[in-house]
Amino acid sequence: MAALPKRILKETERLMSDAPPGISAAPNNDNLRHFDVTVAGPDQSPYEGGVFKLELFLPDEYPMNPPKVRFLTRIYHPNIDKLGRICLDILKDKWSPALQIRTVLLSIQALLGAPNPDDPLANDVAQNWKEDEKAAIAQAKEWTRLYANGE
Amino acid sequence: MSSSHIHFPAVPPLESISDLPHEIYAAQQRQHQQRLNHWSSVMCPIPTCKRYSPIAADTILRSDVSVRSDDSNRSRSSGSPAETLASGVLYYPPPSALPAYTAEIPIRMEPNTLLLDITVDKILNLVKTELKTPFSEDAYDRSSHRSHAEYEDDSDDSEAEAGPSGSAAMHTSLSRDMSNLGQPSGTSSSHRNKRQRGALRPVGSPDEWPFRRDLQSVIECDVCAMMLFDPVTTPCQHSFCYKCLSRSLDHSNRCPVCRQDLPGFAFFQDHSVNRVLLAVIKTVFKDAYAERQLAIEREERDALLDTPIFVCTLAFPGMPTILHVFEPRYRLMIRRCIESSSPRFGMVLPSHGTGQPGTQGVMEYGTMLEIQSVQMLPDGRSMVETVGSYRFKLLEKGNLDGYTVGRIERIDDITPAEELALEQSSLASSSEDHTALGLATDAILDAGGPTTTPAFGLASSGGAIPMPPLTQSAIDDETRSTEEYMTICRSFIDQLRSGSAPWLLQRLNNTYGTMPTDPSEFSYWMALVMPIDEYEKAKLLPIRSPRLRLKLIVHWVESLRSSWW
Numbered sequence: 124m125a126a127l128p129k130r131i132l133k134e135t136e137r138l139m140s141d142a143p144p145g146i147s148a149a150p151n152n153d154n155l156r157h158f159d160v161t162v163a164g165p166d167q168s169p170y171e172g173g174v175f176k177l178e179l180f181l182p183d184e185y186p187m188n189p190p191k192v193r194f195l196t197r198i199y200h201p202n203i204d205k206l207g208r209i210c211l212d213i214l215k216d217k218w219s220p221a222l223q224i225r226t227v228l229l230s231i232q233a234l235l236g237a238p239n240p241d242d243p244l245a246n247d248v249a250q251n252w253k254e255d256e257k258a259a260i261a262q263a264k265e266w267t268r269l270y271a272n273g274e
Numbered sequence: 275m276s277s278s279h280i281h282f283p284a285v286p287p288l289e290s291i292s293d294l295p296h297e298i299y300a301a302q303q304r305q306h307q308q309r310l311n312h313w314s315s316v317m318c319p320i321p322t323c324k325r326y327s328p329i330a331a332d333t334i335l336r337s338d339v340s341v342r343s344d345d346s347n348r349s350r351s352s353g354s355p356a357e358t359l360a361s362g363v364l365y366y367p368p369p370s371a372l373p374a375y376t377a378e379i380p381i382r383m384e385p386n387t388l389l390l391d392i393t394v395d396k397i398l399n400l401v402k403t404e405l406k407t408p409f410s411e412d413a414y415d416r417s418s419h420r421s422h423a424e425y426e427d428d429s430d431d432s433e434a435e436a437g438p439s440g441s442a443a444m445h446t447s448l449s450r451d452m453s454n455l456g457q458p459s460g461t462s463s464s465h466r467n468k469r470q471r472g473a474l475r476p477v478g479s480p481d482e483w484p485f486r487r488d489l490q491s492v493i494e495c496d497v498c499a500m501m502l503f504d505p506v507t508t509p510c511q512h513s514f515c516y517k518c519l520s521r522s523l524d525h526s527n528r529c530p531v532c533r534q535d536l537p538g539f540a541f542f543q544d545h546s547v548n549r550v551l552l553a554v555i556k557t558v559f560k561d562a563y564a565e566r567q568l569a570i571e572r573e574e575r576d577a578l579l580d581t582p583i584f585v586c587t588l589a590f591p592g593m594p595t596i597l598h599v600f601e602p603r604y605r606l607m608i609r610r611c612i613e614s615s616s617p618r619f620g621m622v623l624p625s626h627g628t629g630q631p632g633t634q635g636v637m638e639y640g641t642m643l644e645i646q647s648v649q650m651l652p653d654g655r656s657m658v659e660t661v662g663s664y665r666f667k668l669l670e671k672g673n674l675d676g677y678t679v680g681r682i683e684r685i686d687d688i689t690p691a692e693e694l695a696l697e698q699s700s701l702a703s704s705s706e707d708h709t710a711l712g713l714a715t716d717a718i719l720d721a722g723g724p725t726t727t728p729a730f731g732l733a734s735s736g737g738a739i740p741m742p743p744l745t746q747s748a749i750d751d752e753t754r755s756t757e758e759y760m761t762i763c764r765s766f767i768d769q770l771r772s773g774s775a776p777w778l779l780q781r782l783n784n785t786y787g788t789m790p791t792d793p794s795e796f797s798y799w800m801a802l803v804m805p806i807d808e809y810e811k812a813k814l815l816p817i818r819s820p821r822l823r824l825k826l827i828v829h830w831v832e833s834l835r836s837s838w839w
């Protein structure tokens with residue numbers, strides 16, 4: 124019933140015309156608050172070469188409330204659980220209405236480049252990461268090859 | 275004059291912040307703690323500001339500039355009596371701990387007072403850059419050979435964005451803002467970028483001049499991503515549209531940009547707009563600002579095409595309902611209501627068994643509540659006094675900024691003549707005629723509402739007593755007059771009063787007022803004081819005959835009697 128806020132239109136326009144490197148985001152045709160997102164794994168990270176699919180939803184109170192974001196592609200990461208939920212403070216209590224879809228996606232990309240096993244969401248992954256970082260990184264690379272190959 | 279009139283003691287700038295988000299937040303946390311200690315002493319030297327303190331005026335500003343206290347409608351003294359808004363709502367402004375002021379006090383300004391206002395500061399930097407630009411023929415030549423495309427490229431690189439491996443734009447902008455806080459005169463990298471670009475002379479129409487475009491991005495609100503409208507400036511010197519900041523304060527007491535703690539809702543309600551910014555915007559973007567104003571008015575009008583719906587409790591026509599409004603979405607809704615010419619909203623119960631706010635279902639029938647008065651609390655919560663006017667059926671619902679809105683259809687009682695005819699035919703008919711009466715009853719229920727034999731015995735909530743199913747004998751009993759139904763109710767109340775049933779005394783002492791004599795009002799009053807489930811009571815809403823409502827209530831009375839005595 125309510126029209127889409129101007130700010131969402133503006134953000135969408137800019138995401139479509141001028142997406143940050145390695146990131147794409149396009150709204151669904153039938154729901155302009157729902158975005159299909161891809162994020163390329165950052166260079167020099169275990170996710171390099173992978174393309175990760177995410178879904179992003181703007182709740183009715185956006186930008187007062189943060190977007191809801193979830194990984195659709197399986198990923199081996201201490202801050203992302205097997206349901207694709209992301210442990211990122213700006214998606215929770217550190218959200219501010221001055222942040223944007225763009226900044227959220229850039230932060231997620233940065234999170235891929237800097238896994239933080241001390242603030243885990245996926246406990247088993249975080250534990251592996253701490254106990255045997257080499258093996259964990261190898262596992263992350265393997266999953267990237269298996270699941271994030273853009274198919 | 276600058277609006278950076280709040281003086282707060284300087285906090286030592288933080289140093290060596292990396293771009294990692296958690297370090298930024300940790301640093302902000304420290305800064306936030308430091309600032310917290312300073313808020314108690316925040317004072318404003320401007321007499322028209324509520325935070326005015328003569329000491330602040332004395333210590334910050336020493337010159338002969340006098341400030342008129344001209345906006346009397348904006349400046350309210352603490353504990354001031356209610357005012358009547360254009361919408362007719364009695365408005366009690368939030369109480370303030372600070373003393374009232376009236377005096378016109380001469381204020382003097384140091385010639386080199388440092389400006390802290392971040393937006394004004396950015397504008398000044400734009401101007402400085404523009405002034406430094408050489409007016410040589412060389413510059414003209416270069417610009418005339420450059421295409422617009424090159425301009426576009428230039429204008430975008432000031433917003434630093436990192437590649438996949440580096441820090442995100444957000445971090446850059448956060449740290450930039452923090453460096454601005456420490457060094458108000460602005461020597462950050464973004465300004466250097468702009469300086470280089472300033473060497474180009476404008477070509478094309480004024481709309482495309484880089485200075486204008488830079489200015490446009492400087493005066494954009496970080497919340498709505500549009501040109502600042504009614505800009506207000508926080509003590510941390512960030513500017514937002516008044517409405518955007520109010521909405522943000524509904525959700526969090528921190529500044530949207532730098533996350534510092536802000537004083538509460540009450541503070542900003544009495545804070546005047548940033549006149550410097552407003553003057554700049556209205557001078558440079560006169561038409562765009564006027565257009566923005568029209569767009570906002572249109573939006574507010576559109577927002578009222580649908581009825582705002584408060585999903586909370588049971589309300590009836592003629593009965594008072596007092597609400598404590600604390601949820602952010604309803605704060606916004608109430609503000610919009612009282613600013614409009616129709617200060618009312620629909621009240622419906624949430625539908626049974628739905629949990630999550632936002633996704634929760636709502637009941638189909640509700641009551642329109644007229645806002646009588648609003649007592650604002652300093653933190654933006656409010657106590658809202660309402661009285662029910664009419665019932666409605668929710669035909670269609672949607673969502674506006676988090677709260678429910680809907681298209682409604684008003685439900686009125688049948689006419690007194692119809693009511694009389696109904697009573698007479700009921701009394702005249704014999705008991706074997708009840709099939710026909712059942713049909714008549716159907717017609718008086720709002721279409722789509724509960725049928726004549728609703729399933730009683732709903733799950734009770736909070737001490738309410740579950741109702742047994744309406745028995746066949748109760749349905750058949752049509753031989754009582756409406757007055758007799760009322761008498762049964764009254765004697766029930768008397769019986770309880772004499773036995774001093776504690777729940778009744780409490781309910782009567784609450785806000786339902788004295789017992790009405792009109793059958794319609796009496797039916798709602800009676801329902802409200804009865805100790806039964808709200809969803810059971812809600813069955814009265816679609817019934818368009820006071821007589822039939824009373825009949826249902828008498829059934830409740832009889833059920834209670836049989837279970838108690």
Ligand SMILES: [Zn+2]
Pocket residue numbers: 279280318320323324325545546
């Ligand atoms: Zn002030």
Ligand SMILES: [Zn+2]
Pocket residue numbers: 495496497498499500501502503514515518
């Ligand atoms: Zn705004």
Ligand SMILES: [Zn+2]
Pocket residue numbers: 508510511512529530531532533534
């Ligand atoms: Zn701020």
